[in-house]
Amino acid sequence: MTEETMTLEVTRYRPGHDREPRTQSFTVPYRTDWVVLDALNHIKDRIDGTLSYRWSCRMGVCGSCGMMVNGVPKLTCAAFLRDYRPGPIRVEPLANFPVIRDLVIALDDFMEKLRRVKPWIIRAVEKPVSDGEYLQTPAQLDAYKQFSMCINCMLCYAACPVYGLEPAFLGPAAIALAYRYNLDSRDEGYRLREPVLSEAVGVWECTFVGECSVVCPKGVDPAAAIQRSKLAGATDWLLSMIMPWAGRR
Amino acid sequence: MATRKTSEPFWWLLFAAGGMVAALLVPVHLLVHGLAVPLGWTSISHARMLALAGHPLVKLYLFALIALPLYHWAHRFRFILEDLGLRGLRTPIAILCYGAAVLGTVATLWVLWQI
Amino acid sequence: MTAPRVERPGLFYPKLPATWWLRNANYFRFMLRELSSVFIALFLVVFLVQLHRLSQGPGAYAAYLETLRAPGWIIFHVVALAFALYHSVTWFNLTGVVQVVRLGERQVPPRLVAGASFALWAVVSVVLLWFLLRG
Ligand code: SF4
Ligand code: FES
Numbered sequence: 322m323t324e325e326t327m328t329l330e331v332t333r334y335r336p337g338h339d340r341e342p343r344t345q346s347f348t349v350p351y352r353t354d355w356v357v358l359d360a361l362n363h364i365k366d367r368i369d370g371t372l373s374y375r376w377s378c379r380m381g382v383c384g385s386c387g388m389m390v391n392g393v394p395k396l397t398c399a400a401f402l403r404d405y406r407p408g409p410i411r412v413e414p415l416a417n418f419p420v421i422r423d424l425v426i427a428l429d430d431f432m433e434k435l436r437r438v439k440p441w442i443i444r445a446v447e448k449p450v451s452d453g454e455y456l457q458t459p460a461q462l463d464a465y466k467q468f469s470m471c472i473n474c475m476l477c478y479a480a481c482p483v484y485g486l487e488p489a490f491l492g493p494a495a496i497a498l499a500y501r502y503n504l505d506s507r508d509e510g511y512r513l514r515e516p517v518l519s520e521a522v523g524v525w526e527c528t529f530v531g532e533c534s535v536v537c538p539k540g541v542d543p544a545a546a547i548q549r550s551k552l553a554g555a556t557d558w559l560l561s562m563i564m565p566w567a568g569r570r
Numbered sequence: 571m572a573t574r575k576t577s578e579p580f581w582w583l584l585f586a587a588g589g590m591v592a593a594l595l596v597p598v599h600l601l602v603h604g605l606a607v608p609l610g611w612t613s614i615s616h617a618r619m620l621a622l623a624g625h626p627l628v629k630l631y632l633f634a635l636i637a638l639p640l641y642h643w644a645h646r647f648r649f650i651l652e653d654l655g656l657r658g659l660r661t662p663i664a665i666l667c668y669g670a671a672v673l674g675t676v677a678t679l680w681v682l683w684q685i
Numbered sequence: 686m687t688a689p690r691v692e693r694p695g696l697f698y699p700k701l702p703a704t705w706w707l708r709n710a711n712y713f714r715f716m717l718r719e720l721s722s723v724f725i726a727l728f729l730v731v732f733l734v735q736l737h738r739l740s741q742g743p744g745a746y747a748a749y750l751e752t753l754r755a756p757g758w759i760i761f762h763v764v765a766l767a768f769a770l771y772h773s774v775t776w777f778n779l780t781g782v783v784q785v786v787r788l789g790e791r792q793v794p795p796r797l798v799a800g801a802s803f804a805l806w807a808v809v810s811v812v813l814l815w816f817l818l819r820g
Contacts, residue, residue, distance in 0.1 A: 336695040419696040427696060460790040482712065485701035486657060488690045525578040528649045530715045548783040551582060558579035592725050593776035594806055597769045598813045600728050603735060604762035608753035612818055616743040623736060636729045643726035646719045655703035681733055684740040
């Protein structure tokens with residue numbers, strides 16, 4: 322019996338050689354328990370060792386294996402070959418990002434945006450360690466928990482046409498993370514993050530296409546975070562118009 | 571940038587209010603004034619329509635019904651144009667769209683004033 | 686305006702074509718949703734003209750209603766009604782996402798909020814119909 326196989330159409334790009342990415346087809350064995358990442362590893366080990374891509378955990382935690390699979394942003398370690406039969410499967414680098422080589426994209430822009438929203442707990446005055454932890458009720462945890470599940474895989478950026486058209490846009494994951502800390506009962510950094518969010522290229526750039534929330538592998542719902550941040554920003558603005566004397570949140 | 575930064579919440583609030591008005595009220599009005607009355611499924615006499623529209627509270631209602639969704643249009647249309655790749659013309663597009671909505675608001679006031 | 690991105694040599698920068706919204710069904714539905722605002726606004730302009738004719742007397746009003754009987758106008762209003770309904774449905778579906786409603790400490794599930802807005806829409810529509818069509 323001949324072994325069942327599947328074809329992968331993989332994007333290749335060699336910096337300095339290619340002016341544009343091109344496609345190369347590989348035939349790999351088909352296994353019901355294989356994910357796209359397994360197929361790529363097979364190619365790299367057995368067929369072409371020059372194929373470049375990122376991965377690490379193999380279990381949907383590290384967020385480094387994101388690629389376009391048949392045009393949809395996916396964690397390749399969670400995309401089973403069996404869901405794409407009979408193939409071929411198109412594997413491309415994450416959309417909207419500059420390509421460094423083959424399936425590897427540049428992260429700098431996203432990293433810079435993450436830093437900009439200060440995704441850590443900010444206190445006006447830190448209390449001394451001897452005073453113990455900052456306590457939180459289960460309800461206070463629930464308020465932001467969903468938005469803290471992000472693994473920085475950037476699938477949402479690849480799904481966002483606004484980011485594709487306007488690279489300066491702060492983007493789904495960064496805003497969701499800012500929102501997550503703004504919602505945290507232990508945090509006092511709202512005023513420091515607000516200027517970043519309320520820039521024109523912050524929340525206002527978003528047109529609520531909503532695809533970021535569809536592709537997110539962790540159920541973060543960045544689109545909700547962005548719209549709620551707009552509502553909060555607009556309410557703030559309205560209050561400051563009606564009552565300029567009142568101190569804002 | 572500075573002006574965009576401060577004016578976005580303002581236009582967004584008008585957009586949101588207009589979207590809500592449009593979602594709640596427009597389908598019924600469209601059905602009645604755009605289809606039912608012209609097609610003769612029902613009729614609203616000139617006298618009754620005039621008496622209705624002449625009432626100050628109804629005028630206020632009509633003003634909100636017509637003017638607010640214009641801002642909803644302006645906001646969305648502006649971003650449609652930008653999303654279709656006209657990013658180089660962002661400022662003129664914004665001025666044209668919101669400007670048209672403001673004109674429409676003035677026209678609404680004028681028409682209602684005449685009734 | 687935002688400063689243009691500095692492109693590093695050697696990297697490939699993809700460009701999103703203006704036809705991106707044809708790439709998947711969700712993008713396309715998004716475009717339809719945004720486009721609904723155009724039809725809603727057009728209808729309101731037509732309605733405004735109708736109100737203007739109303740103030741010009743019974744003759745002008747009747748003539749305008751006659752104009753609206755033309756097949757072209759009927760088609761326009763049918764299409765506009767479809768878009769208006771699409772707007773309402775998408776809008777109320779999303780209210781639950783945008784507006785966080787709390788009861789005490791707990792957040793009301795977005796589905797319930799959306800459901801409540803649909804109910805409100807139904808009530809408002811019935812009241813409005815009754816008001817417009819009675820006697
Ligand atoms: S929000 Fe979701 S899709 Fe976006 S980076 Fe985080 S986990 Fe990935
Ligand atoms: S390899 Fe870590 S998320 Fe896929």
